[in-house]
Amino acid sequence: MLTVNHLRKRLPNGKLLLRDINFSVGEGEFVAILGLSGTGKTILLRCINRLTTPDGGEIVLTDNGNPLNITQSDAGEIRELRRRIGMIFQSFNLVKRRSVIENVLIGKLGRIGMVRSLMCRFADDDIEMAHRALNRVGISDLADRRAGTLSGGEQQRVAIARSIMQDPCLLLADEPVANLDPTTAEVVMEHLRSISVGNGISTLAVLHQPELARRYATRVLGVRDGVIVYDGDARLSDDDFEVIYGCNDV
Amino acid sequence: MGVTMFKNRYIIPVLFLLFVIWSIIGTGFSIRDLIAGVPNLSNFIGCMFPPAWDTFVPLISPAIETIQMAFLGTVFAVVLSVPVALLAANNITPSKPVKLLARGVIAFTRTVPDIVFALIFVSAVGLGPVPGILALAIHSVGMLGKLYAEAIEEVDPGPVEAVEAVGAGKLQAVYYAVIPQVTPSFVASTLYRFDINVRSSIVLGLVGAGGIGFELIMAMRLFRYHEMLTILIIIFIVVMLSEWASNSIRAHVIGEEVLK
Numbered sequence: 001m002l003t004v005n006h007l008r009k010r011l012p013n014g015k016l017l018l019r020d021i022n023f024s025v026g027e028g029e030f031v032a033i034l035g036l037s038g039t040g041k042t043i044l045l046r047c048i049n050r051l052t053t054p055d056g057g058e059i060v061l062t063d064n065g066n067p068l069n070i071t072q073s074d075a076g077e078i079r080e081l082r083r084r085i086g087m088i089f090q091s092f093n094l095v096k097r098r099s100v101i102e103n104v105l106i107g108k109l110g111r112i113g114m115v116r117s118l119m120c121r122f123a124d125d126d127i128e129m130a131h132r133a134l135n136r137v138g139i140s141d142l143a144d145r146r147a148g149t150l151s152g153g154e155q156q157r158v159a160i161a162r163s164i165m166q167d168p169c170l171l172l173a174d175e176p177v178a179n180l181d182p183t184t185a186e187v188v189m190e191h192l193r194s195i196s197v198g199n200g201i202s203t204l205a206v207l208h209q210p211e212l213a214r215r216y217a218t219r220v221l222g223v224r225d226g227v228i229v230y231d232g233d234a235r236l237s238d239d240d241f242e243v244i245y246g247c248n249d250v
Numbered sequence: 251m252g253v254t255m256f257k258n259r260y261i262i263p264v265l266f267l268l269f270v271i272w273s274i275i276g277t278g279f280s281i282r283d284l285i286a287g288v289p290n291l292s293n294f295i296g297c298m299f300p301p302a303w304d305t306f307v308p309l310i311s312p313a314i315e316t317i318q319m320a321f322l323g324t325v326f327a328v329v330l331s332v333p334v335a336l337l338a339a340n341n342i343t344p345s346k347p348v349k350l351l352a353r354g355v356i357a358f359t360r361t362v363p364d365i366v367f368a369l370i371f372v373s374a375v376g377l378g379p380v381p382g383i384l385a386l387a388i389h390s391v392g393m394l395g396k397l398y399a400e401a402i403e404e405v406d407p408g409p410v411e412a413v414e415a416v417g418a419g420k421l422q423a424v425y426y427a428v429i430p431q432v433t434p435s436f437v438a439s440t441l442y443r444f445d446i447n448v449r450s451s452i453v454l455g456l457v458g459a460g461g462i463g464f465e466l467i468m469a470m471r472l473f474r475y476h477e478m479l480t481i482l483i484i485i486f487i488v489v490m491l492s493e494w495a496s497n498s499i500r501a502h503v504i505g506e507e508v509l510k
Contacts, residue, residue: 049415051415079417079419080417081417082415082417083416083417085415086416087415089408089411091408092408093406093408094409094412095409095427095431096409096430096431097431098426098430106412106416106426107416109413109416109417109418109426110416110417111417114422118421118425159412162412162416165416166416166417
């Protein structure tokens with residue numbers, strides 16, 4: 001459902017970060033991307049929803065049987081595409097001075113006309129859907145709180161609810177639990193998995209702990225020196241470890 | 251080494267002193283004139299007492315007009331400044347030429363004094379508060395546009411990116427992710443500008459742009475010194491009231507920030 005071929009991305013400073021990335025993700029898969037810091041895992045994710053423009057190669061997203069070439073899209077098509085791709089950020093990226101429910105409704109902005117969204121008029125159906133999304137991540141009681149007053153784990157759950165509103169076919173998660181304590185991280189990972197499995201949403205998550213990948217992912221991609229060096233089972237052997245990280249005692 | 255230290259320590263005070271002397275010579279400032287002027291000054295002040303209390307009530311309505319001028323001028327200034335600031339901010343501007351143009355507008359409106367704008371508008375639309383309001387509105391863009399743009403450049407880009415990542419447009423991203431982040435600083439800057447505009451609108455009255463300032467210049471020209479003093483008292487009250495009002499609004503807004 002997502003196919004990446006020969007993806008290439010050069011940094012503004014001239015460094016070729018992604019040299020030749022090839023992989024594909026099937027319907028409902030939960031794929032963890034592992035690799036050392038600075039290997040371009042985040043950039044790879046950002047190329048998929050075009051927050052970053054790649055320098056070469058192609059990314060094809062097949063949604064409802066329609067293949068869409070992401071790398072060839074113009075501005076309008078990129079917006080169209082982003083509506084179907086949810087994104088979870090390391091730092092949650094909520095609008096802190098707005099209420100939780102408003103933050104969740106932001107997930108609908110891509111599908112609402114400009115004029116209506118500037119008048120803050122969300123349809124009753126959308127508001128109801130937002131409450132259901134909050135309920136799904138277990139924080140329906142926080143709907144009217146200011147987002148900035150929530151704990152990190154709660155904020156990330158609001159971000160997940162925001163993605164649910166998009167009714168995505170693909171979910172990108174960029175180090176979703178890197179800013180959270182281990183217990184909270186478990187809760188957030190559990191929610192991500194439940195949405196991926198429950199709604200059949202393919203998920204691509206950059207993770208820093210192979211342990212989390214082993215427990216939640218169905219598959220692991222290892223990125224090193226700009227290419228995929230490992231593509232396979234989420235249970236990494238010591239050798240796999242060495243292939244991805246360069247030593248087996250990380 | 252010792253010579254360098256001597257130079258470093260004294261060069262600025264010496265330059266400063268030379269600059270003071272140079273300016274005194276250039277402007278012909280003399281203490282003697284000042285002393286000679288003291289009797290005139292005390293005579294003038296003496297003529298003003300007591301204030302003409304019977305003119306107090308009739309002067310309330312021009313005083314209110316002054317506040318209304320300052321208020322409307324500030325409101326129009328906000329309406330003009332927000333789009334200009336968005337176009338001038340590095341992180342929001344659609345292109346570099348637009349940014350330079352917006353910054354040019356901000357620099358120009360700040361450089362030209364409001365009294366100059368007032369003179370231009372008085373000759374264009376005639377005497378009265380309207381040219382004063384226009385002058386305040388346009389001159390304020392120079393300050394508000396600059397402060398707003400700085401606030402916009404300091405927003406956390408994360409939420410903006412998150413809104414764009416759901417497929418929203420640039421304008422929606424600004425409305426949902428930028429505006430909420432800059433509201434407190436916008437409110438503070440705007441109230442500060444309102445305080446300045448209350449005082450400026452009095453000065454603008456002097457060139458015929460309505461309000462209590464116009465009454466002041468008329469009283470002066472007609473040698474009604476007792477009335478002048480009444481006007482000065484009213485101006486004092488107006489300025490104090492407006493500063494008190496904006497301080498309480500500011501405290502309310504900032505208090506809200508702390509509480510929530």
